Amino acid sequence: KPTVAIVGRPNVGKSTIFNRIVGERVSIVEDIPGVTRDRIYSSGEWLTHEFNIIDTGGIDIGDEPFLSQIRQQAEIAIDEADVIVFLTNGRDGVTSADEEVAKILYRSKKPVVLAVNKIDNPEMREDIYDFYSLGFGEPFPISGAHGLGLGDLLDEVAKHFPKYEGEDYDEGVIRFSLIGRPNVGKSSLVNALLGEERVIVSDIEGTTRDAIDTPYRKDGQDYVIIDTAGMRKKGKVYESTEKYSVLRALKAIERSDVVLVVLDGEQGIIEQDKKIAGYAHQAGRAVVIVVNKWDAVEKDEKTMKEFEENIRAHFQFLDYAPIVFLSAKTKKRTHTLLPMIQAASESHNLRVQTNVLNDIIMDAVARNPTPMHNGKRLKIYYTTQVAVKPPTFVVFVNDPELLHFSYERFLINRIRDAFNFVGTPIKILARARD
Numbered sequence: 001k002p003t004v005a006i007v008g009r010p011n012v013g014k015s016t017i018f019n020r021i022v023g024e025r026v027s028i029v030e031d032i033p034g035v036t037r038d039r040i041y042s043s044g045e046w047l048t049h050e051f052n053i054i055d056t057g058g059i060d061i062g063d064e065p066f067l068s069q070i071r072q073q074a075e076i077a078i079d080e081a082d083v084i085v086f087l088t089n090g091r092d093g094v095t096s097a098d099e100e101v102a103k104i105l106y107r108s109k110k111p112v113v114l115a116v117n118k119i120d121n122p123e124m125r126e127d128i129y130d131f132y133s134l135g136f137g138e139p140f141p142i143s144g145a146h147g148l149g150l151g152d153l154l155d156e157v158a159k160h161f162p163k164y165e166g167e168d169y170d171e172g173v174i175r176f177s178l179i180g181r182p183n184v185g186k187s188s189l190v191n192a193l194l195g196e197e198r199v200i201v202s203d204i205e206g207t208t209r210d211a212i213d214t215p216y217r218k219d220g221q222d223y224v225i226i227d228t229a230g231m232r233k234k235g236k237v238y239e240s241t242e243k244y245s246v247l248r249a250l251k252a253i254e255r256s257d258v259v260l261v262v263l264d265g266e267q268g269i270i271e272q273d274k275k276i277a278g279y280a281h282q283a284g285r286a287v288v289i290v291v292n293k294w295d296a297v298e299k300d301e302k303t304m305k306e307f308e309e310n311i312r313a314h315f316q317f318l319d320y321a322p323i324v325f326l327s328a329k330t331k332k333r334t335h336t337l338l339p340m341i342q343a344a345s346e347s348h349n350l351r352v353q354t355n356v357l358n359d360i361i362m363d364a365v366a367r368n369p370t371p372m373h374n375g376k377r378l379k380i381y382y383t384t385q386v387a388v389k390p391p392t393f394v395v396f397v398n399d400p401e402l403l404h405f406s407y408e409r410f411l412i413n414r415i416r417d418a419f420n421f422v423g424t425p426i427k428i429l430a431r432a433r434d
């Protein structure tokens with residue numbers, strides 16, 4: 001999917017426009033502890049186009065002075081987006097801060113569409129002519145408050161979407177990414193993995209300019225490591241800001257089959273790790289937890305078990321994710337990672353036989369009776385798998401309300417054990433049938 005970024009000085013209405021474009025979808029956030037409702041990145045739709053959208057205004061760069069903040073937000077847009085919406089405010093006219101933003105955007109080769117916000121009625125259209133002076137051609141009048149002009153703006157934006165040919169890899173290719181806060185050792189781990197293989201490194205044509213995917217082959221299996229560009233391209237100031245790492249992680253997760261959540265064994269788990277892990281879970285991808293820098297940990301025979309318990313306690317929502325302890329530095333146990341990724345990917349794609357599935361559910365019900373509420377007992381008639389990536393099951397019941405969270409959990413675990421699902425979330429949907 002192409003990515004659109006909204007840039008502009010503060011108070012031009014970036015968040016309003018962002019919310020208008022993404023509509024209601026952004027407010028649907030699963031309730032997972034540690035996952036904040038950061039509204040900086042979401043997906044939108046216009047006619048037949050689907051795209052991702054970033055509100056750069058939501059990325060605060062710390063205590064930097066005002067101008068430097070604007071500058072860095074514009075740089076992020078240039079790095080991350082395929083098309084940039086440069087937002088200004090018709091009520092204020094062209095300000096010097098707008099001119100600063102324009103200067104940075106001139107230097108980018110990305111297409112820029114200029115929008116003038118707060119043009120709430122047709123009489124105000126006169127106000128937009130000054131904005132030609134910014135040098136980005138025709139300004140598009142819009143009103144975030146009234147939702148006017150967005151269609152024309154999005155038409156123009158969509159004209160600049162790149163063709164995403166090379167984006168789709170063959171069915172059998174496993175796409176995976178490494179996510180985690182800065183300095184947990186993601187780049188080192190990629191190098192460790194690539195170093196021990198006969199590496200075929202090439203930048204695939206047709207993918208976006210920033211996302212450099214690294215394909216390679218091991219034991220007859222093709223893999224693509226997604227978004228290693230973000231790991232190589234280091235040293236920018238905003239690299240260390242939290243929302244920027246989250247943004248990068250979300251982009252990588254979206255394009256992956258399997259996500260490696262990388263933790264620093266030496267430093268342990270912090271709040272930011274939880275958030276990042278929460279995003280991987282929400283996206284429904286297969287997940288493997290990697291504890292890196294295990295060489296640097298002083299340990300006895302209990303250390304690994306304790307660390308594992310700690311992970312399970314902090315990441316309860318990732319109870320399906322296997323944990324691998326390794327060291328990118330000494331390469332100890334790095335060879336176990338690919339087989340684990342492969343197993344997780346297989347589970348993520350697994351379709352089970354319907355008759356076996358129903359036997360397992362019936363057996364589960366026989367062992368642990370279905371819950372009752374107000375004298376009414378849950379009845380399960382039939383179960384069928386409706387999707388993979390992740391495996392999703394529809395359970396036909398007398399009353400969906402009766403399928404409580406804890407019983408759903410129980411059924412998921414029964415399915416997981418019976419078919420040996422590893423590393424993948426499993427979803428159950430209850431449907432009424434009388």
Ligand code: GDP
Pocket residue numbers: 180181182183184185186187188189231292293294295296326327328329330
């Ligand atoms: P990234 O920001 O997640 O990509 O992290 P890097 O790969 O740049 O690593 C951050 C720092 O951790 C570097 O100084 C690495 O040398 C160090 N590092 C990475 N992996 C290991 C490891 O397995 N053991 C130890 N002791 N240090 C590591």
